[in-house]
Amino acid sequence: MYRAGMNRVALHANSLKRLSLLVLSLSSCLLSAQAAAPRAFDSFAGRWAGALEYQDYGADRRVKIPVALSVRVDSGTSATWSFEYDDFGSTVSSVETHRWKAGTYDVTTLGQPGVQRYTSRDFPALIGKGSGKAVLVGNQLENGKQVEIRRTITLNTMTGGRASLTTLTETRAPGGTFAFRNRSSYTRTP
Secondary structure: OHHHHHHHHHHHHHHHHHHHHHHHHHHHHHHHHHHHOOOOOHHHOEEEEEEEEEEEOOOOEEEEEEEEEEEEEOOOOEEEEEEEEEEOOEEEEEEEEEEEEOOEEEEEEOOOOOOEEEEOOOHHHHHHHOOEEEEEEEEEEEOOEEEEEEEEEEEEEEEOOEEEEEEEEEEEOOOOOOEEEEEEEEEEEO
């Protein structure tokens, strides 16, 4: 009887040891997966140079101006995008905070009220691959009327050895078709 009790204790201790090893192994796998998970804006981080093309409705033409962009990752879900535009001889600066969380992409522009909110099903795939295309959809006021806004972000981490980033913004009135608003095209700079 004493021997049978000892065997049960030894069997129980062995089972606990195996269970502990299993829990440690699973914990290690989960921590590795979390550590390896890409942060939302890591692929965008750095300095970029390019041009902003926009529709000048007063002159009924498209205009291009040079732009410098610097993206600084603030956390796993946010980044600061700092722009400098050469607006025909004068430099104009703009700072935006971009946030991604659970299907929602928010952009807050320093000095402007409110948040531009988008939803996207594609952005997680772009984050996961570090390149690709994501479509963001939201609403905004344009000339006093509510319109749907679509921003398409295309990130190619290697184009001829240099990364490229393009954002295309289009809007449409209810029941209408999407119309060009602006496009920014960049290449990563050293």
